[in-house]
Amino acid sequence: MALKIHFTAADLARVTVAAEPDPLWEVLLGVHAIQVRDPGPVLSRWRTRTGRPQSARHLAHIAPARGYSPDFLTPAESAHGLPAGLEAVRATPRARLKSEVALLAGGRPLAPWTAEVASGRLLRELTSTLAAFHRETVAPHAELLAEAVQDDRRHRARVLLDSGVEGLLTGLHPLLTRSGDTLVLHGTHVTGDLHLDGRGVRLVPSFFCHGAPTVLADPTLPPVIVYPMALDPARYGFGSTPAADPSAALATLLGKTRAHLLTAAAGGRTTTELSRRVGVSPASASYHASILRSAGLLTSHREGTMVRHCLTDLGAGLLRRGGAERADEISRR
Structure with a gap:
């Protein structure tokens, strides 16, 4: 099975790549x-x-891992941020809710909660649930996701310079191939034809997309191709690369978490990298980094959407000496 995406010259001129993660696609x-x-x-x-x-x-219940998920869960407005996306979900017309949930059901009985969503009575609860999932599972890694998207954009920019927009499209994923003016998405999850008709297409790099690129089922909606980014487990490992063990003296002086964080900051690390290496949340890493910065042990500066933390001379000296010889200097700052 395959989906044939038909491009015109106008469509090729209107191919865009998302600059940041799309929150509702990631949800x-x-x-x-x-x-x-x-x-x-x-x-x-x-x-x-x-x-x-x-x-x-x-x-x-409404977004099964296999098969169709309703298009109203990922509105185009989500490109402008989570609040805009949730407001668009809340404003979904009841006729569309009913038709898309019916397509999801495929003639089978619906779970009670999904049936209530289809009726329009649980739209506010649906958006609250989407927001809760984002808050609990996506937002804690926002800096990591943004970093991955920026890495992907830099790669796509190099491909665009070397191979043009056609090379950009076919280089997104091995399951995307080109045949003349048609981009073919292979896979059992898609079929049919999508005529862009001058609308162009938005390419959405996704951290949580796995296996194959995906698209909206309704061809009348603004076209998107959501594709999985190539993720290096060593870089995006969620705690798989621990920081070196600090000395006992340093841990006694600063506390174990801050000692680990100071050790991990050697060479410069983003907040996300620190959180991953130390095994704490990004919010916790940011908080402890602010304490170390106030003590004169770290400096922090913004790089686009990320914040990078580096050792000061005092911090580097403290690491070299294990903490014991510089305790009095810190206490005076």
């Missing part, structure tokens, strides 16, 4: 990743850390 695909047996090494570690929150149990 949908994150719900899928929690349900499948093996989403890959990076997402498996994310799933181990995340667990299966209550929000995922509800959403699994």
Whole structure:
């Protein structure tokens, strides 16, 4: 099976790449990743850390890992941020809710919660559940996702310069091939023809997409191709690369978490990298980094959407001496 995506010259001129993660696509695909047996090494570690929150149990009924998920869960407005996307979901007309949930059911009985969503009576609860899943499983890794998207964009920019927009499209994933003016998406999850008719297409790199690129089922909606980014487990490992053990003296002086964080910051690390290496949340890593910065042990500066932390001379000296000889200097700062 395959989906044939038909381009015109106008469509090739209107191909865009998302500059940041699309929150509701990440929610949908994150719900899928929690349900499948093996989403890959990076997402498996994310799933181990995340667990299966209550929000995922509800959403699994309306967003099964296999087959159709309603298009209204990933509106185009989500490209402008989570609040805009949730507002678009809340505004979904009842006729569309009914038709898309019926397509999801495929003639089978609906779970009671999904049936209530289809009626329009649980739209606010649906958006609250989507927001809860994002808050619990996606937002804690926002900096990591943004970093991955920026890495992907830099790669796509190089491909575009070397091979043009046609090379960009076919280089997204091995399951995407080109035949003349047609881009073919192979897979059992898609079929038919999608005529862009001058609308162009938005390419959406996704952290949680796994296995194959995906598209919206309704050809009248703004076209998107959501594709999985190539994720290096060593870089996006959710705690798989621990920081070196600090000395006992340093841990006694600063506390174990801050000592680990200071050790991990050698050479410069982003907040996400620190959280991953130390095994704490990004929010916790940011908090402890602020304490170390106030003590004069770290400096922090923004790089686009990320914040990078580096050792000061005092911090580097403290690491070299194990903490004991510089305690009095810190206490005076």
